[in-house]
Amino acid sequence: MTLRIEQIDACRWRIPKEGAMRTEGLVFASRQMMAALQKEEALAQVRNVATLPGIVGPSIAMPDIHWGYGFPIGGVAAFDPEEGGIVSPGGVGYDINCGVRLLRSALVEDQVRPRLKALADTLFTNVPSGVGSQRRDLKLSIEEETRVLRQGARWAVEHGFGSAEDLLHIEEGGTIAGADPELVSERALERGRAQLGTLGSGNHFLEVQVVDEIVDLRVAEVLGLFPGQITVSIHTGSRGLGYQVCDDSLRTMLSASRKYGIELPDRQLCCAPLTSSEGRHYLAAMACAANFAFANRQLITAWVRESFAEVFALGEGDLRLSVIYDVCHNIAKMETHKIGGENRRLCVHRKGATRAFPPGHPQTPELYRSVGQPVLIPGDMGRYSYVLVGTAGAFSETFGSTCHGAGRVMSRHAAKKAAHGRNIVGELAARGILIRAAGQATVAEEISEAYKDVTEVVDVVQRAGIGKIVARLRPLAVIKG
Amino acid sequence: MESYRLLEHTADMGIEVHADTLEELFAGAACALKEMIWGEAGGRAIEERTVSLRGGDYGELLVSWLSEILYRFEVEGLFPVDFELEEIKGTSLRGRIRGEPFDPLRHPVEREVKAVTYHRLRVEPSDGRWLARLYVDL
Numbered sequence: 001m002t003l004r005i006e007q008i009d010a011c012r013w014r015i016p017k018e019g020a021m022r023t024e025g026l027v028f029a030s031r032q033m034m035a036a037l038q039k040e041e042a043l044a045q046v047r048n049v050a051t052l053p054g055i056v057g058p059s060i061a062m063p064d065i066h067w068g069y070g071f072p073i074g075g076v077a078a079f080d081p082e083e084g085g086i087v088s089p090g091g092v093g094y095d096i097n098c099g100v101r102l103l104r105s106a107l108v109e110d111q112v113r114p115r116l117k118a119l120a121d122t123l124f125t126n127v128p129s130g131v132g133s134q135r136r137d138l139k140l141s142i143e144e145e146t147r148v149l150r151q152g153a154r155w156a157v158e159h160g161f162g163s164a165e166d167l168l169h170i171e172e173g174g175t176i177a178g179a180d181p182e183l184v185s186e187r188a189l190e191r192g193r194a195q196l197g198t199l200g201s202g203n204h205f206l207e208v209q210v211v212d213e214i215v216d217l218r219v220a221e222v223l224g225l226f227p228g229q230i231t232v233s234i235h236t237g238s239r240g241l242g243y244q245v246c247d248d249s250l251r252t253m254l255s256a257s258r259k260y261g262i263e264l265p266d267r268q269l270c271c272a273p274l275t276s277s278e279g280r281h282y283l284a285a286m287a288c289a290a291n292f293a294f295a296n297r298q299l300i301t302a303w304v305r306e307s308f309a310e311v312f313a314l315g316e317g318d319l320r321l322s323v324i325y326d327v328c329h330n331i332a333k334m335e336t337h338k339i340g341g342e343n344r345r346l347c348v349h350r351k352g353a354t355r356a357f358p359p360g361h362p363q364t365p366e367l368y369r370s371v372g373q374p375v376l377i378p379g380d381m382g383r384y385s386y387v388l389v390g391t392a393g394a395f396s397e398t399f400g401s402t403c404h405g406a407g408r409v410m411s412r413h414a415a416k417k418a419a420h421g422r423n424i425v426g427e428l429a430a431r432g433i434l435i436r437a438a439g440q441a442t443v444a445e446e447i448s449e450a451y452k453d454v455t456e457v458v459d460v461v462q463r464a465g466i467g468k469i470v471a472r473l474r475p476l477a478v479i480k481g
Numbered sequence: 482m483e484s485y486r487l488l489e490h491t492a493d494m495g496i497e498v499h500a501d502t503l504e505e506l507f508a509g510a511a512c513a514l515k516e517m518i519w520g521e522a523g524g525r526a527i528e529e530r531t532v533s534l535r536g537g538d539y540g541e542l543l544v545s546w547l548s549e550i551l552y553r554f555e556v557e558g559l560f561p562v563d564f565e566l567e568e569i570k571g572t573s574l575r576g577r578i579r580g581e582p583f584d585p586l587r588h589p590v591e592r593e594v595k596a597v598t599y600h601r602l603r604v605e606p607s608d609g610r611w612l613a614r615l616y617v618d619l
Contacts, residue, residue, distance in 0.1 A: 040491060067490060067491045067492060068492065068600075069493065069599075069600030069601075069618060070599075070600055073492060093618070094596040095595060130590070131585070131590040132558075132585055187556075191552070191555055200593065201593040202592065202593055202619050240555055243595045243596045243618075244552075246596065247548060247596055250599060254537060254541065266599075266601065267540075267599035268598055268599045270599070408492045409491065410491070411489040411490055411491055411494075412494060412592070412619070414489070445592070481593070
């Protein structure tokens with residue numbers, strides 16, 4: 001089936017409702033991005049999501065959209081439980097609550113540059129990365145792990161990893177309510193037990209950055225950002241625990257879809273009504289994995305603080321490594337949104353998308369209430385990352401959501417080919433960026449060219465009014481799994 | 482005899498296998514998964530795990546089988562060396578994974594596979610043989 005697409009304006013495109021679609025598709029992209037997108041399957045995936053029961057508003061794709069499995073990466077879709085709306089584990093993904101946390105510091109580039117090599121080495125040692133690596137001083141019993149699943153980042157803070165103030169600056173306060181560890185399989189618990197406090201591999205990373213440019217001075221001040229300042233980004237998720245929760249849930253949902261007579265254009269979209277036991281159980285298990293991810297980023301934060309203190313021989317008061325914000329990139333949440341003038345509780349799926357709540361929203365942390373919720377957009381390891389804030393435009397048009405990253409444009413094979421014969425680590429070092437990587441193929445597969453330029457992605461977001469750029473960050477040292 | 486190749490995908494990777502029998506097809510898919518994670522790394526078959534699974538159809542059974550290999554590696558530290566499928570009948574499978582304890586120095590991981598997906602999953606007869614195609618999440 002050929003896919004019809006109509007341009008709405010410079011950064012919006014419509015996939016008209018046809019066939020089994022229950023609603024239209026809405027894609028945020030520049031003309032150039034759209035030309036590239038039409039070569040792959042991502043747009044057909046936007047259309048497939050539009051066929052699912054109880055969808056409210058359009059099936060949305062952000063400008064970092066790329067071909068996923070089932071749902072596209074960069075997809076947003078909301079479902080109404082009162083209209084037969086569904087929840088789909090494939091609409092969240094395997095890495096439940098994969099997300100990003102940004103720390104600011106009191107240090108500037110000139111202070112860090114002379115000790116950058118030592119800092120990269122220390123972070124690489126203190127923060128476990130790569131398959132099978134873990135901290136020897138963190139052993140978790142299954143019983144303790146179930147507490148992590150209930151409490152999320154709060155568990156970590158209560159065990160001495162960070163402060164209560166950190167929790168104020170995490171989406172949902174670092175704990176998603178309704179988590180029920182009874183619904184998490186033994187397999188998932190086993191996979192997660194040795195992996196709490198680990199970075200993982202692939203596109204996950206830990207990055208020491210410098211604030212390269214402030215775009216919005218007023219908002220930057222509220223966020224505590226200034227030019228030349230050192231920041232740290234942590235990008236990881238729920239590790240094997242989340243992958244197993246998703247895997248287990250997909251099996252349940254395959255039979256649930258048959259049971260509830262839901263027609264699926266792709267098995268990976270399997271789902272169940274939000275009001276069914278299968279739907280409720282998934283949300284409760286998903287909350288466990290999301291909480292595991294919040295705790296994971298909280299532990300890594302503690303080890304980042306420890307590493308900085310070790311390398312610079314400075315105390316907490318001098319380093320002032322505090323959490324600006326921590327956002328989920330893969331999640332489904334019950335939220336209140338205005339539809340046709342009426343407030344409705346909807347299940348918003350964000351798969352490779354970020355919540356971007358506007359100024360004044362009660363769920364925007366108090367400190368940021370006047371400027372909007374911080375949105376953290378990592379780029380690739382050789383270019384930039386961005387800090388944005390949510391807008392009223394995003395709240396009314398995209399269920400308070402925006403993009404999540406650069407988005408891949410090259411397959412791993414193509415990236416490896418492009419990197420062949422080159423010294424990628426040396427190329428980056430020549431540009432002042434240090435890389436420490438555990439995996440053999442990771443550096444080649446994660447080269448800058450494998451991703452869209454994140455600047456073009458946030459530019460579309462800003463022009464469309466679904467996010468506002470605050471600052472640009474440049475990498476100095478990157479730890480990859 | 483079975484043959485396999487790794488498939489291109491923007492963010493992830495896929496596997497395509499052709500084989501004369503279902504048993505060879507599943508073994509071939511396991512070899513492809515192993516190559517995706519460890520490349521050419523080899524080892525000795527000194528430990529053995531028996532696997533017995535049930536699934537809705539051959540496709541779901543194949544996802545379960547490959548997921549089992551990931552699980553045995555991640556939780557039990559088993560580096561797989563060879564795979565033997567004793568029987569695949571209807572919705573059940575019996576097989577063995579042989580390998581040795583995982584050693585990151587001898588078995589360096591090229592890329593971590595998070596999970597085996599159902600996206601565009603196919604297991605079907607093709608020109609008198611069997612064909613499987615699937616994608617994994619990296």
